[in-house]
Each structure stands twice: as structure tokens, then as C-alpha cells.
Amino acid sequence: MRHRSVIHRAVLAAAAVALAVGCTPEAGAGGTADPSPVPPSSSAPSSAAPSETPTSDDKPSQAPSSEAPSPSATPTTERPQPQSKVLMKDGDESAQVRELQARLRQIGYFDRAPTGFYGSITGTAVKAFQKKRELPQTGSVDEITWQKLLGMTRKPTKDELRPSTSNKLDKPDPRCMKGRVLCISKETRTLAWMIDGKVLSSMDVRFGSENTPTREGTFSVGWKARKWTSTIYHTPMPYAMFFSGGQAVHYSADFAARGYAGASHGCVNVRDKGKIAALFDQVKVGDKVVVHW
Template identity: 35%
Template sequence: MFSTRTVALLLAAVALVPLGTPARAAPPPSWPESQLVPGVPPGPHQPWQIDTPDQVLAPKVYEPTAAEDAVEPRDAVQGTYALVEYVPLDEAVTRVVCSRRTGPYQRGVERWLKLKVDGKQSTADCTAIRAFQQRQKIKPAIGFAGPVTWARMQLISAKKDPNAREKCPVRTRRVACVDLDRQLTWVQKGTKVVFGPVSMRSGRAVHPTRKGWHTVYWRHKNHVSTLYNTPMPYAQFFDGGQAFHAVYGSIHTTIGSMGCVNLTIGDARGLWGVLRKGDLVYVWGHRPGT
């Protein structure tokens, strides 16, 4: 959390930034990941971090004991998966009511809300985005078109038929579909969706989740990364060190994982009950912002 001195310096810096420039006159901004922070100061369950390290190398495969499998991984602390939007640092500090900034997902959010798609923030844009954020309990609801707002829209749109675009191949057996474009995953058997869709977090630019066909080759309910000593609950490995698994932190971050498909505890538990060793996994697309 910011110290009093840090906040004072930030406020002084903000005071020097001219705020009267019309939005239409500003060039479309590029948002380096370091400029966006969680807009709500988190508690001990969610520190000011933007990454949870995952297993990079393939694990040592062994047969877990019955006693080991009987233990369910602990639940995440309440509030861990709250929808906390990433906003510009100065707006997080000063707690603006309605953002004048053009967000990194401006065009996509405008299109989803059926607004004028020009990639520029306007008063009407901010009002509409803010209303959506309030309905979805996204905080802070300041109308900034950030990654959490965008991700929520993708999930809502996919609920009825996640494979409407037919990007995930249909097979008679179970296929776990990993859509990097929309950061969603689901399981289908034939054309029937048997799990999901749910939001997820895939690999970052330098450690992307590998595309194509894979197979679930090892499952470990209470796995812990031997590289980082990091819990990987409900881990289901499908390609080397890449696996579906839960994380004890937000999956809605501006930086991706080290290659794994990160899920909430509840979603990872649900997926564990659906997939089996030998099931197929298909990955396609491109993680936004990478």
C-alpha cells in the first residue's frame, strides 16, 4: 500500500498534469502494463502484485496416494476474486468519479455497449461504461475501459454458446477448449458444453500458453510448484509444465501467467470433476496485450 509520502508525491505530480485537454485532441494512448494498477487498495488476500508464478518445467509424474487425493485444497480468502479494474495510477490515487482517459480496451468496450466506436473516451462513453461496471460490481466504477471490464463482457457474451464461432474443434470425446482471444475456457463433448465457459488467465508474451492439440497427461489435486514453492491446486497438466490450475490471487491481471491456464479455486475444482487423464485440450488465439 502507498505510504503517506508516496501519495503526497503522486498528488503533486497529478496537479502538474493539464486536465483540460479535450479527449478528441489526444493521440490514442498505449498503456504500458506498469502504468495500470488495481484501482482499489487490496487487503492481505490480494497484495499489489500483477503476477503469480507458475510451473515452467514439466513436473515429476507419480501416482498420488488415496490420502493425498482425499484432501481438498483450501478455499481462497473471501474477496480474492473480486472484480478489481486496472486503472491509471493517478486516477487510482485521486479516486476520480468518471475517467477522461481512453482505456486499452476502448474500442472493444464501445462496440459491446453499442456506442460510437471511435476509440476515444467521451462523457457518454464514461457514463455507459460506468453503469456496466456498477451492474457487474466492478470496482472502481469510474468508466475506464480496462482489462477486467473487457473480460467480463467476453464472459457474458459467451455464456449462451461459447463455440458459436466454431473455433474449438468438435469431437465425440471431451475437449477442453482454451480461447486465448477471449481468455475463456470450457469443455465440450460433441456440440454439448459440459463445463463453463469461465474466465481464465493464459501465458504472457515471453511464456505463452502453447497452441494446438494437447492431452491431459497428469493430474495432481494438491500440487505445489517445485520451482517457486507456489500452490497449484487442482493441477491438470497437458503440455510439459503447462497445466490448468487454480491460483490464490486475481486472474484478471494485465500480465499473463508463465504459460499455465490460471483459474479461480471454484472453477478449477469444477474442471477437475469433469476432465480425466487422456482428455484432449485445444488451444488457439492470441492473448490480448501480448
């Protein structure tokens, strides 16, 4: 009896173990069915596997444009260009500038007597020459411009460098456009007697040397002397019209004889005696004097 009971208990225990390991709850039996995993298929690649066909985001970008050269290309436009040495420029005053002006005048680019001073008129003439020859239009004379000009012109004569004819007037300074004015240009070496912007007479002039320069600016005639001798240099100063201390506009026999080979001690020399005599009679004490480049 007891043996039979033991056997019965053993059979019940084996059945309980089999039920716990091999069975799952059915759907609809108060639980949720546990879906079976789907095995990988050769026709459905795994999402983790890399795709063989690149998407639009993976496709290479368009080829670089011509505006963005490849690193291997040599950017020729960025190579530094050799600089040509500047020989003459605005503000210079020398014998070479006088020769430049004479040579430009030979081929029609400078329409006045050479002065030796490099100002705006000379710069404009140089730019026009450079433009015609397809050179950089700097307005300054570098070695390339100078050699080009030398090849097209001949060495100026003495008369071409220092002609006896009157210099052409410069465009009047704005300060000369109102009232009675002695408008004096250092660049063109001219004096224009003007009243309310109208030129009544003009004449060649020269100025002081580097050591005794003629002052620039706006002045007025302080006093006049038909006959005067310098108390410092003891030289005659006929038809003197003083405008700045001892500096005056006056006739110069030396200027008439030697031209621009000489210089004054700071005064404005006139070489045409007839013109300065007529001017002296017209100018009044208090009239404006403008000396400019």
C-alpha cells in the first residue's frame, strides 16, 4: 500500500515538470501570445547589412566648377608680377622731368613749354601715353613707360627743353575765380591777371630756388614800387608788387636773358617788360594774389 502511494506521487511529479517546461499559454486564454521570431531570409536582407546601392545622400557631389580649380592646378593669375621701378612721379622737379615733357610734346601729348615740374598736367599726359600703348595707366613714369617713350622720340634740343615762347595757361585755381586776382601757377610757370574769372593778360614767370622758395598760398598786394632795388641782394626789382614780406612780382632782366636756367631769391620773376609794365598800372594795393601748384 505504501509502495503504491510512493509510485503514485512520483508519477504526479513527472507530469507537473512536463507541463512547466513544454507548454505556453494560448492566445485568448487570458494571456498574450509570444510571437515566434522570423528567421533571416536571403530575399530580405537584414537592416544592419550595408546597402549596395547608394541613396541620393550617398551619391558623390557634382564635379567642381571652373571657379574652384583643383589643388593640382597652378594658379597663374596669383603669381606676383615683377614691379617696374618708378622713375618720375607727381611732385618731382628735375631735369629728367623736363626731358619727359619735351619728349611727350614731340608726339603730341604735352601742349606747353616744359617746366621741369611733375604735376597733374604731366600726369594726365603720361596716362594718355600709357593708355595708347596698353600699359598700366598709373600716371607715373616707370622704367617700362620711359623706355617705350625713348624708343618713340629723339633727344630734345636746347630750344625744345627751354623754348622762348610763352607757356600755356593752367586751369585757374578756384580761388582765382572771384575778384581781382594775380593767379600764379608754379606748375605751368605762368601768371594770369584775372577779374571775376576772366583772364585779361598772362605772362611767363619763374620762381625761387630750392633754398629760397616762393611761398604758396593766398595773399594780397601790400605795396608797389615802380623802381626798387633789393635791400638784401642789391639787385634791381622794377615794377615790384609785394605780396608776402619781401617777396614780390617784378620784372627780371636775368630771367629775360637766361630764362629758366636761373632762379629768383623767392620773388615771382617776369621776363616780358612790356607786359609787366602794363600789369603794374592795372593792379591796385589790396588785390588778391594766389600762388599755387
